[in-house]
Amino acid sequence: MRIGIIGATGKAGRDVYREAVRRGEDAVAIVRDAARADEVLGAGAAVVVKDAFELTAADLAGFDAVVDAVGFAPQEAERHLELSRRLVEAAPSSAADAPRLVFILGAGSLTNPATGALAIEDIRAIPGAEAWINIPAQQLRQLEYLRTVDTAEWVGISPQMTFAPGEATTPRLGTDELLTAADGQSHTSTGTMAVAVLDELQSPAHRNTRFTVSDA
Template sequence: MKIAIIGAAGMAGKAAYQEAVERGHEVVGIVRNEEKGRAVLGSDARLLVKDAFDLEKSDLSGFDVIINAFATAPDKAYLHVDLAAKLVALFRETSSPRLFFILGAGSLLDHNDRLFVETIKTIPGADAWISIPVNQYKQLEFLRQVDNVNWVGVSPSAQFVEGEKHTPVLGKTHLLTAADGKSHTTSGTMAVAILDEIEKPSVHQDRFTVSD
């Protein structure tokens, strides 16, 4: 398949890029900084050097799947919603490309059926970055209103960290815990889950979650 990855130089984007290449897909990383992109993905990486908000339909129409691994600073967290809206607007009333959004854990429910983002707000020092999970939750709420675009979302567990891949454990609406009793997902495990879903689609216009 032809796969484009927005934010390919970031933690999640890099892992998805590497997993897709390893599986033999035709992958293009979309990055703002070519030097950083090649440093992260390799000198021979296929790149489209362009800001995500400058992307046009003609840049993306040839792909089967577009993975949105966009990340931003807390003071610009609203851009998560804005970019989702832009991508959806480009591909209204289409079935291809499939839009694959990497979301946050804040929109998941804990064992008391309480939004995890409410727990995140109580973490000491969270005021400095809480806007990111809050806006990722808003991003999912926006996507849930979209019924004429081929989209899917995925959320990691409570801790999303760079790391090697493991066999993914999948869920839908609630936080998962790994075998060690903790809630975590590595970037490698996330990449495996994303590529598995791309190759064998099972989720349509909905969100799932993945754990180590």
């Protein structure tokens, strides 16, 4: 399977790339900076140098799947939605060679089972959150948009409240509610997310929907 990973040098993307390679898939890093890709992924990494917002249907046609693992800074977090729209337009399911799209989303759109409210309300209450709340807010808009899309094959995956670099555990999957790991906390490592992404690509179980993954 040929898998394009947008943002392959970032926090989530690098682990998705490495997990795909580990499983013997044909992983390709779609990046703007080839030197940075060599530094993060190794000189032998397969790389396509192109701005994600300039990707066309022809660019995507050679992939079986494309993973959007890009993370934007708070001041440009609206680009999460912008990029989703761009990829959906470039990968219509009516095209025989269009890839499946995988979007790594945020936790703010999950429901807190203890309160029944969206987790973004818990995030707003974190001291200092005003400096970066635009990221989960825009990722919520991103999911709301994707839920209207029936013209492309897509799946979204949300981590838990804490999403940080770390080794893989056995993924625990859910739908739209926050999950807790064995330690009682809500967290997902980038390694666990990468395993969940590759599991879904190799054995598809979700279509045009979002699911969530937690550490064990």
